[in-house]
Amino acid sequence: MASLHIIYSTSTGHTEYVVDALIDALRAKAAKLKVEKQYAEAAKPEDLLRGDVLLLASGTWNTGGTEGQLHPRMHALLKERAKDADLQKKPCALIALGDDRYYYTARAMEHLLQFVTKHGGAVADSLVIVNEPYGQEEKVAKWAEKLLAKIPTLAS
Ligand SMILES: Cc1cc2nc3c(=O)[nH]c(=O)nc-3n(C[C@H](O)[C@H](O)[C@H](O)COP(=O)(O)O)c2cc1C
Numbered sequence: 001m002a003s004l005h006i007i008y009s010t011s012t013g014h015t016e017y018v019v020d021a022l023i024d025a026l027r028a029k030a031a032k033l034k035v036e037k038q039y040a041e042a043a044k045p046e047d048l049l050r051g052d053v054l055l056l057a058s059g060t061w062n063t064g065g066t067e068g069q070l071h072p073r074m075h076a077l078l079k080e081r082a083k084d085a086d087l088q089k090k091p092c093a094l095i096a097l098g099d100d101r102y103y104y105t106a107r108a109m110e111h112l113l114q115f116v117t118k119h120g121g122a123v124a125d126s127l128v129i130v131n132e133p134y135g136q137e138e139k140v141a142k143w144a145e146k147l148l149a150k151i152p153t154l155a156s
Contacts, residue, residue, distance in 0.1 A: 001032055002153050005051030008058065009040040009073040014097055015059050018133045018140055022055075022095070025137075025144035030155045041073040045082035052153050053124065056115075057095035060108040068104025070111045078115045087121030091151055094126040097133065106130055124151050128136060 004026070010016045023035050038047060040058070048054055056074070063069035070078065094113065098106025106128045116123050127143045129136055148155045 001022070002053075002156050003034040003036065003051040004053050004055060005047070005152060006037045006055040006057065006078070007040055007043050007047065007074075008037070008056070008095075009071040009077075010059065011071065012059075012063075014129075014133050015057050015071070015095070018042045018095055018097065018127075018129055018136075019055075019057050021137045021140040022144055023132070025141040026148065026154070028141075029145060029148055033154055038075070040071070040077040043077055045077075046136055048082060048085055048087060053091045053093060053151055054087070054121070055095065056112050057092045058097070058108045058112060060096060060098040060102065060104065060106050067102055067150065068107035070108050075110075075111075078111070082119075085119050087116065087119045090121050090123040091124040091153075092116045093124050093147055093151075095129065096126070097129045100130050 008015050038131045058071045058074035061071045063075045071115045096109035118145050
């Protein structure tokens with residue numbers, strides 16, 4: 001049975017909403033898929049290696065006083081606790097959120113991409129959600145289908 005391990009962080013609930021919409025969409029197409037969700041603040045570096053596929057999801061925040069950064073709790077995991085992690089070619093899917101009122105809109109994606117490539121993971125696909133996620137469920141569902149097609153393990 002295939003498994004997806006999701007590590008995410010959220011303050012407003014937006015990222016969690018997208019993650020939950022994704023899980024619903026994946027389960028509709030791949031009923032047997034085992035999905036595990038974990039908050040970034042609860043994750044240890046070794047949790048990045050759980051599951052056949054890793055999904056990282058973060059909004060864009062002004063962590064450390066500069067806009068365009070990862071959410072503070074994802075920052076603490078990826079840039080601090082897991083700074084020496086080796087992803088061992090693990091397939092990784094990425095979700096970033098942001099708001100177009102900010103200059104560095106959804107720039108969390110750049111940090112997620114950098115983390116995975118620098119730490120030996122394989123980027124499978126990425127999804128950017130700009131502004132409130134409510135009403136963007138169809139976009140998430142389409143991406144879920146794309147993800148299942150790109151990573152056949154997930155649908156097995
Ligand atoms: C203090 C603060 C800083 C933010 N900085 C950015 C930013 O630099 N770029 C961006 O695209 N969105 C920025 N946002 C918007 C959030 O990324 C967006 O509202 C997101 O949906 C929040 O989801 P979350 O609570 O699940 O992390 C910021 C929001 C706040 C409150």
